[in-house]
Amino acid sequence: MSAARVPGLPLMPGNEFRDPTKADFRRAQSLNYRNGYSVPAVPVSATQLSQAEIDELASFQPHLTYGQAKPAPPEDFIPSFVAFDKKVLRFYGYFKETVHESPQEYYRVRPINVYYFIEDDTIAVHEPEVQNSGMPQGRLIRRQRIPKNDVGDFYSWKDINLQQSVSFYGRTFRICDCDPFTREYLTSEGIEVNPNEEIPKDSYSTQRQKKEEPRNYKTPSDFDKLRQFVENDRKVLRFYAAWDDRENMFGEKRKFIIQYYLVDDTLEVREAPEANSGRDPFPQLIRRHKVPKDRFNLPPSFPSITLEISSNETKDYFKPTDFRVGQTVNIYGREFFLYDCDNFTRAFYYHNFGVTDFETQRVDETPQTLPKMEIPPYNGFGSIEDSLQSCLKLVPEPAKKDYIKMMEHDHTVLRYEAMLDSIRAEDAHRRFVISFHLADDTITIHEPPVRNSGIIGGKFLARSRIAKPGGTSERHDYYGPDDLQMGSTVEVFGHRFVITGADLFVLKFMEENPQLFSPEAIARLRSCLGPDGAAAYEQSKNPIQVKRREGDLSQLVAEMKRRMKSVRITGANEIRKLFLKYDRERTGFLNRESVTAICRQLNLPLDADLIDALMTHLSSGQDRVRLEDFEKFLDSASC
Numbered sequence: 001m002s003a004a005r006v007p008g009l010p011l012m013p014g015n016e017f018r019d020p021t022k023a024d025f026r027r028a029q030s031l032n033y034r035n036g037y038s039v040p041a042v043p044v045s046a047t048q049l050s051q052a053e054i055d056e057l058a059s060f061q062p063h064l065t066y067g068q069a070k071p072a073p074p075e076d077f078i079p080s081f082v083a084f085d086k087k088v089l090r091f092y093g094y095f096k097e098t099v100h101e102s103p104q105e106y107y108r109v110r111p112i113n114v115y116y117f118i119e120d121d122t123i124a125v126h127e128p129e130v131q132n133s134g135m136p137q138g139r140l141i142r143r144q145r146i147p148k149n150d151v152g153d154f155y156s157w158k159d160i161n162l163q164q165s166v167s168f169y170g171r172t173f174r175i176c177d178c179d180p181f182t183r184e185y186l187t188s189e190g191i192e193v194n195p196n197e198e199i200p201k202d203s204y205s206t207q208r209q210k211k212e213e214p215r216n217y218k219t220p221s222d223f224d225k226l227r228q229f230v231e232n233d234r235k236v237l238r239f240y241a242a243w244d245d246r247e248n249m250f251g252e253k254r255k256f257i258i259q260y261y262l263v264d265d266t267l268e269v270r271e272a273p274e275a276n277s278g279r280d281p282f283p284q285l286i287r288r289h290k291v292p293k294d295r296f297n298l299p300p301s302f303p304s305i306t307l308e309i310s311s312n313e314t315k316d317y318f319k320p321t322d323f324r325v326g327q328t329v330n331i332y333g334r335e336f337f338l339y340d341c342d343n344f345t346r347a348f349y350y351h352n353f354g355v356t357d358f359e360t361q362r363v364d365e366t367p368q369t370l371p372k373m374e375i376p377p378y379n380g381f382g383s384i385e386d387s388l389q390s391c392l393k394l395v396p397e398p399a400k401k402d403y404i405k406m407m408e409h410d411h412t413v414l415r416y417e418a419m420l421d422s423i424r425a426e427d428a429h430r431r432f433v434i435s436f437h438l439a440d441d442t443i444t445i446h447e448p449p450v451r452n453s454g455i456i457g458g459k460f461l462a463r464s465r466i467a468k469p470g471g472t473s474e475r476h477d478y479y480g481p482d483d484l485q486m487g488s489t490v491e492v493f494g495h496r497f498v499i500t501g502a503d504l505f506v507l508k509f510m511e512e513n514p515q516l517f518s519p520e521a522i523a524r525l526r527s528c529l530g531p532d533g534a535a536a537y538e539q540s541k542n543p544i545q546v547k548r549r550e551g552d553l554s555q556l557v558a559e560m561k562r563r564m565k566s567v568r569i570t571g572a573n574e575i576r577k578l579f580l581k582y583d584r585e586r587t588g589f590l591n592r593e594s595v596t597a598i599c600r601q602l603n604l605p606l607d608a609d610l611i612d613a614l615m616t617h618l619s620s621g622q623d624r625v626r627l628e629d630f631e632k633f634l635d636s637a638s639c
Contacts, residue, residue: 203300254272446459
C-alpha cells in the first residue's frame with residue numbers, strides 16, 4: 001500500500017497514510033521491446049510533478065508549525081557623532097580676488113582648504129598663511145552649516161566634487177584636489193571623483209616666487225657690438241623666397257626677397273613685383289627689424305595690443321643659421337620657401353658654416369595656355385572702332401585718335417567727283433562729290449541736286465570712316481588718301497563709286513606731300529585735269545604780288561602770333577616739340593623752308609614778302625632761326 005503525503009504537512013511520521021482501496025501491487029516492467037530490441041522504459045510515477053507544480057514549489061514559502069522562530073538579538077546602537085567622530089573630508093581649491101588700480105596685475109589667486117565635518121555636516125574654510133604676504137589670512141569661514149539656496153537646503157558631502165565651483169556666502173571657490181581619505185570615502189559611497197586640477201598662478205605670486213629663489217649671477221658676455229658693426233656693415237644676406245597661399249580663398253603663389261642684415265641681425269621681406277600681376281608695387285611686406293621665431297611665446301600678462309615685442313619678452317630671434325636654400329621658414333605665420341640666394345650669401349655660408357649645397361630649387365610652374373580671344377564679326381551698329389572697344393574692355397573707352405595728324409591736317413579736305421556704278425538706268429547720270437578729310441581719314445558723300453531728275457539730292461553719307469571690303473573682324477583696312485585715285489572704285493556699304501575727277505587743290509596737295517601718294521596717282525590726276533587744269537595749277541603756284549602799305553607786314557606778323565596762340569602753342573614743351581619736328585637733323589636752327597612748312601601747318605599766309613618779314617623778325621637778319629629766338633617769338637605771341 002503506497003503512502004500519500006498530505007499537502008501542507010511536513011514529511012514526518014504520522015503525516016501520511018495508505019490507500020485501502022489499492023489491490024494491484026505488481027511492479028511495473030522496466031524494459032520495452034522496439035523492433036525486436038529491448039530498451040529501458042521510462043517509469044511513469046503516479047506522483048510525478050508537472051511543470052506548473054515545480055514552478056509553484058520554487059516560490060513556496062512554508063509556515064512554521066510550532067510558531068515563530070526566536071528573533072536575533074538587536075545590534076548595538078551607535079550615534080552619528082560617535083561613528084563619524086574625527087572624520088573630516090578635506091578639499092583643496094582657490095578663489096580669485098580682483099586687484100584694482102594696479103598695472104602689474106588684474107587679479108590674484110588665493111589658495112584655500114575646505115574642511116567638511118561628516119558628524120554634523122558643517123563646513124570650515126581656511127586659507128594657508130604665507131609669510132610676509134601683507135594680507136589677513138587664516139580662517140575665512142568658521143565651522144558651520146552653509147546654506148545652499150534660499151529654500152533652506154544646506155551643503156552636504158554629495159554636493160562637493162573636484163573640478164567644480166561652489167558658492168559660500170556670495171564668494172565662489174574652485175575645488176581642485178582632495179586628500180586620499182576623502183577620495184576613498186566618496187568612492188565607497190558610490191560617487192565618482194573627478195580628476196585633479198592644478199591651481200593656476202597669478203603674476204604677483206610668480207614674481208614673488210622668483211624673488212625668493214636664490215639669485216644666479218651671470219658673467220657679462222664678451223660679444224662686441226662695435227666689432228660687429230665695423231666688420232659687417234653693408235653686408236646683407238639675400239635669399240629668394242616664394243610664399244604659396246593657394247590653400248586660402250583667392251590666394252596665389254608669390255615671390256619675395258628676404259634680406260638679412262648682418263650688422264644688427266635684422267631682416268626685411270621685400271616683394272618681387274612681376275609685370276602684369278595686377279598688384280600695386282608695394283616695396284615691403286615686412287619692414288626691417290629683429291624678427292622673433294615665435295611671436296606668440298609671450299608672458300600672459302604682456303599687453304601686446306599697446307606694446308611692441310622687445311628683448312625682455314623674447315630671446316629667440318632669427319639668425320643666419322636658420323636660413324638654408326631648399327628649406328621653409330615661418331615668418332609671422334607665413335611659410336616662405338627659400339629657393340635661391342645671391343653669390344655673396346653663398347660665399348658667407350661657405351666660409352663661416354662650410355655649406356656647399358646651394359642648388360637652386362624650381363618654383364616656377366608651367367604657364368597655362370590661355371584661350372585666344374575671338375573677336376565677333378561686325379554687326380553694323382556704330383563704327384568699327386567703337387564696337388571693337390566693347391570687346392576689348394569691360395567698360396568701353398573711346399578709340400584713340402592721332403592728335404598730331406589732326407593738328408597737321410585740320411580743315412584739309414580733298415574733294416573728288418564720282419559716279420555711281422549701278423546696273424540701274426536711272427543711276428547712270430547721277431554725280432556725287434566725295435570729300436576726304438585728312439585729319440581723321442573720314443569720308444563724306446554729297447549728291448548735288450538736279451532739277452526734274454526725280455531724285456532728292458543732298459547728303460548721301462555722313463562723315464565716317466569707310467572700311468575696305470574683304471576685311472576680318474580683327475583687322476579692318478580703311479580707305480586712305482592714296483586709295484582715292486582717278487578711275488579707282490570706292491565701295492561704300494554696298495554702293496560702288498567710280499572716281500572721275502578732282503579739283504586743283506587735290507593736285508596741289510599731292511605735289512606738296514608726295515610721301516602720302518604714289519607717283520602714278522599724281523601723274524594720273526595731272527593727265528586727267530588736262531592742259532587747262534595744269535595751266536591753272538601752275539598759275540596758282542605763282543602768288544599774286546600785292547602792293548603792301550607801310551605797317552601791313554607788322555599787322556600780319558601780329559596776326560600770325562594770334563593764330564599760334566589760338567592753336568594752343570604756348571607752353572615750353574609744345575614749342576620745343578614743334579621746333580624739333582622740323583629740325584630733323586638736330587642742328588638747332590630752322591631754315592626758310594622749315595618756317596614755311598610751319599606756316600602751312602597752321603594755315604597761315606605763304607606770301608614771299610610775309611615770309612621774308614617773319615624770317616627777319618625771327619633771325620635778326622640771318623637766314624636761319626635759333627630755338628631761343630623761336631621761343632621768344634612764341635612767348636610774346638602768348639602774352
